[in-house]
Amino acid sequence: MGILSGNPQNEPMHYGEVFATWTYLFAEKGMISMYQTFVNHTGDDDLKKLLEEAIQGAKGETQQIEELLKANGVALPPSPPERPKANLEDIPAGARITDPEISGLLSMNVAKGLVACSTIMGQSIREDIGLLFGQFHVNKAQFGVKVLKLNKEKGWLVPPPLHMDTPNK
Incomplete structure (x- = not known):
């Protein structure tokens, strides 16, 4: 048996x-902190629920x-502190991050996470790591559909210009 066979x-x-994996973990920890901040800034309950879901998903992945x-004996990246709860009305209007900005x-x-998971899956030679990030990828894709639906329902989706006319050849 070779070094890369077996368990x-x-x-x-x-x-x-x-x-x-270290870089992904470092970014995921930062996103948890950022999403906790976004929860304080959003006034939309549906968006707040999605942010809470994103936080829980990211915490599960980081664990x-x-x-x-x-x-594997690898030192872990630092973790930012948990963000305290804040009252939306205490944040000055000019300093608030708007709901469409948060959703965007x-x-x-989510899109960047899908690419990161795909990259790690593709470069991994350990099956357990590839499978782990494959599961993360599936979860992110399912979550991304929820975000897309919310953006459409709320009118926050800003599509690029639609290409309707094709030149005659």
């Missing part, structure tokens, strides 16, 4: 897997990645 947990992580990295950033982060 994947007994295989060493290669440098790319370490860097990608799994931390376990993976610890088991949430959409962008």
Whole structure:
């Protein structure tokens, strides 16, 4: 048997897997903090529920990645502090992040997360890491549909110009 056969947990992580998972974890921890801040800024209950769902999903992912990295002797990135709850009315109007802005950033982060998960899946030679990020990818895709539906329902979706006319050839 070669070094890369048998139980994947007994295989060493290669440098790319370490860097990608560590970086993903670092970004995910930052997004938890950012989404906690967004909860304080949003006035829309539906958006607030999606943000809470995103926070819980990210916390679940960070826990799994931390376990993976610890088991492989990799130091964990720092975690930002939990954001305190704030009253929306206490945030000056000019300093507030608007609901459409929050939803747009949430959409962008879902898209970036899908790309990151796909990248890690593609570069992983350990099956357990590829499968872990495959599950994260599926969860993000399902969550992304919820965000898209909310954007459409609320009128927050700003589509690019639609290409309706094609030149005659």
